[in-house]
Amino acid sequence: MDPALFPADVAWRRVSPRLITVRRALALVVLVPVALAGCAGLAFASVPAAVALAVVFAALTGWLWWWIGRTCRSWGYAERVDDLLVRHGLLVQRLSVVPYGRMQFIDVTAGPIDRRLAIATVHLHTAAAASDARVPGLPSGEAARLRDRLAALGEARAAGL
């Protein structure tokens, strides 16, 4: 994290740690069956090779576990007087500054696992396709609050194209 890249006097808000759970669960859902099938298949041919593969998969899972935790914690957002700030990323760090007046529409989305853990993603769209103001892992209540607030502010400050 390079703190000097981001505006200093801003109260950053973090996303819910449940986002980490969701992403880790998704990673496991994909990795575990692949690992089991691969190891089982290989075990018929050579047991040591299967054990080696299992170790590789375990290491990969461990690394992903750690990495997902770090990337999810890198998400932050801040509502300033005139614009929304969103930051994320570790290797490539990104900061988006989107003025409320530029809002075209807002999406709130939640997948099946998200819904179980009561989190959602808020996505603020502008007329520019390249704009990237998406905040995942917001607790449902906070997502609804952010959506309503962004919508109200967007309307109050609306500017044409």
Added chain:
Amino acid sequence: MTTEHPKITEPAAQPLYRLHPLTPVLRGFKYFGAIVAVVSVREVGQLGVQRTLEFLPVVVVAGFVLAYLSWRFTWYRIEGRELHVESGVLFRRSRRVPLERVQAVDIVRPLIGRALGLAELRLEVVGQGATEAPLAYLGDEQAQRLRDRLLALAAGVDEHAPAPEETVLARVPTRDLIVSVLLLGQVVVGLPVLVAVTVGLLIVNVQAFFATLPALAPVAFGIFRTTVQRVLVEYGFTLATSADGLRLRHGLLETRLQTVPPGRVQALRLVQPILWRRRDWARLEIDVAGYGGDEGEQLATRALLPVAPRAICEHLVDLVLGGVDLTRLPRRPVPPRAAWCDPLQWRQLGLALTPHVLVVSRGRLRRVLDIVPLAKVQSVRVVQGPLQRWQRLASVHIDTAGRHLSTEAAHRDRDEVRGLVEELSDLARAERVRRRPVPGT
């Protein structure tokens, strides 16, 4: 031509109009062309020439019947400050276009359409990509009158006033256009290399030539697009201005007359390839929200002026954006350590910020200036990769609603970026407030 109105619309206060009665003829040709394109030579071989010829009249008749039905069920009318278009045979579609949202109005005349005196009127609105409200086809005269009326309504002036006078700003001589295209890097370097590779392969091994054909063909096509197609599309380029906006007229086979109302320019780009520099030529590209669609349209709506002396291009930037002197900008270079990230062109990377525009420069062989009016900035993004973090640098992206041009101020000093983001946001907000549309318009 007034007609009985279709069943699904409410009683109309305004007269309904049909498209030009020759529309089915032109549409029929188009459907026929599409079918011919789909049915490949191989299939003709399978069916036999005899059978194909028997099928042909059926296909042609079906095409024209479809075209006739589609014409029969299409109407448009102007209601207040909206254009209503009703269309569709089985699935009816009723579309309303608020005219104050129109970004540009084009009159496109395809080759066959020109022979029949037909033109297509295209209203560009910000949407999903394709032209949102095409009226194909209208008579030449009718298209022009409708365009003037729609533009007057969009601008909120008397719709029955005579069309405003236009002043020609620049004309591009055909010789200059062709020479400028021949001096592009793709032609000077790409074409000889392509020919050399092709000839070499043919001499050494014919089979190797056919094996590499899938790789060579796209390259050849790319060169074709940037040269021949560019000349076809930008032939006879005339740029004029009038009270209702910029007027761009161009095209050899299919002609296009664009009207971009004032304040609809999202960004401009001044390009100067290396071989143009001796003649001091430059090219000016324009970005308007709503254009986009297929690649053909993107190519046809890119240029504001295909080639002209640089001074004229600079003057045009000043005229279009209102008070931008490109020759006297407070240019801020990037720090020398940006050479770690971009060793070839770091010296050319620069940025200038005035209260009204942001200008970003880059490119060593092909110099590029991106000019963004701050009133059009949709969002600002900062991106920092690992190499940049090591050298305490970051890149700033400026997003607008246009689709042709993207603006990136690359490899700026990290501490400068932090201030720059604030500065950009503040200036852009001031510009937005200054140009805020009057409520209700």
